[in-house]
Amino acid sequence: MDNRSGPYADEDVDEEKITRCKESRLQDPLVVCGSDIMLMILSRLDARSLASTLGVSRRWRSVASSDIIWYKKCEELWSGKAHLPRFLQTEGLSQLSAYSLSVQGGKRDAPEYWRNLDPYWTGAEDGPMHRYFHPDGSQTADSNDQVWGGHESCYSIVTSFLADGKIRKHYVRINRWPRMHISRREDWGWEMSNHLYCYSSVPDARIKGGTGPCLPIL
Template identity: 60%
Template structure:
């Protein structure tokens, strides 16, 4: 006598019965209840903190592949995330990336005991600084050349225009004096002094800022993308010589107010 094979015979009779009963219950349940149950399951999955799942070391590895602004955003997630995202291990490499190819490294970012996150933030803000200080003038060596508007006699003595050798160099000193290399034909051994003039209006906004050599026309100051300085007027131009390898950095020691936020690191 032939018997009809039950659909759960492959899995076993008891297992098949349980499966059919579960399917029947699901069919009888209200669709809204099913959606709510699925939503609760999704919430349980989403609620798991990646830091708890992967651990501190792996999260540092993950964050190290993000750009600085994204890492800065992760500082705001929680106290635990802040502890991971602010680690020196993570920001040391970010600082090296930031400083690569820069003409000058801010002295304020090299202070002993400073966290790498703070060093990065200070470096970014200092790189945007356009107000030159006496420390900047004295710390750097400056290349000097005449502009096209200068008298032809001066330009004929200038290697920049003649292409006869390296550019002339100038040196600023803390006592307010300026000197040149021995044998500089343009310099001529005359006495020279400089002054930095800054006029500030309400809320610290700079109205005018310039550097003047003796009584020559004022030189207006600008900053290049590699953080080098440039000072120029209608007659001549000064450009700071890169010295990123200078131990302890350059520029003023007093750091600007460090407000570590995603806006600090740009868009």
Template identity: 60%
Template sequence: MDEGLALAMETMGKERERKRKKIREEGGLPLCQDPLDLLGRDLMLRVLNNLDARSVVRCLVVSRSWNRVASSDLLWTSKCEELWHGKAHLPRLSLVRGVSKLDAYSLSVMDGKRTRIVKDDLCDHVWDFHFTKVAPEYWRNLDPCWKGNGPPMHRYFHQDGSQTADPGDKVWGGHECCYSIVTSMIGGGKIREHYVRINRWLPLAVSRKQDWSWEMSNNFYCYSSVPDAYKEGGTGPLFLVM
């Protein structure tokens, strides 16, 4: 909390105490007043800005006047920046023009918890590809990650269902490649099985990291989404995926 805010709150605190003392001396009831009325909108915004997002959300239901202040874009812009800091990907649905910063924050949190990958996720990112330690030695010898003699191999997914690699990729070899996303559900809309399959090779289990990046892997190889939070307009689906 900066010195100006601290001084203002201290001054107001002394003024409130003076009024309470006067009322007690006159035999009246202690003064009880809405902090928003006392501090005003601008100062209350500065107070709320020092709270975590969960605490600010609680302020939304105090009253209509509190809701107007606690839902301000001025307040939630900084909350979004804090949430997005260090994330590998920013969800497209939270960066749509016209979406309030409060909604952008909420949508980002919900999308960040999503573990169901969709075609937009695959196609929007570049993917690092490498073999695991149980892969045959022949393939590991072609992998720069194991040999330490170059940048990682990259894979690219396309909306037409195909997959490609960088020119000159020794593992790729120029063969045709297609992918599919398989999801099976059980009662209550819960996911029973979810994986990505490339050609007829082993399925790739899908997982999500804390920085919102994706990983797809099986016993022999692994795909990791390359961070691209700088992309204008974000990445991933435009609508919330459950």
């Protein structure tokens, strides 16, 4: 019978504590903490670190691939993007798959058909592409514009005010694009731009209701 008495009793107890401590360290954190707590821990990781935990085990993957976590990662990734891939509308697509496919899609270059048609890519002297902003919030393009696909279909003017009635923010939003700010050029023309796109007004005196000058601007 071991009554833990004698000069070596404390040493035996210490060894048992050390053994238990080592065993606890070797245990799977998912087993120790449980799925709910691990879900909270993993949600604080960045996307790259979170993805690295998917290969630990099947149990880890079931937690690390949760839509609850990747939904927030997708929101962070998509924030401020001008276009979102159409496959995101696929029914039943997991948030992890949506994130992975979005990253892959974001690395693609401009498609060949676009490079062959857009004057910016071809260096053609046909002049810039025209986009027409109508009072009803719709947009159109020239009938012979091969690039126009209807994706720039609507726009809205957003204005917010302070308590004293002064304008706080005033900008234009095209579909889901980042907000576009309006500025005046030295030739009294208008420019609407953000970090992705830029629209410049052109003389339109020959168009009914136009406000541009008849003479060319030098």
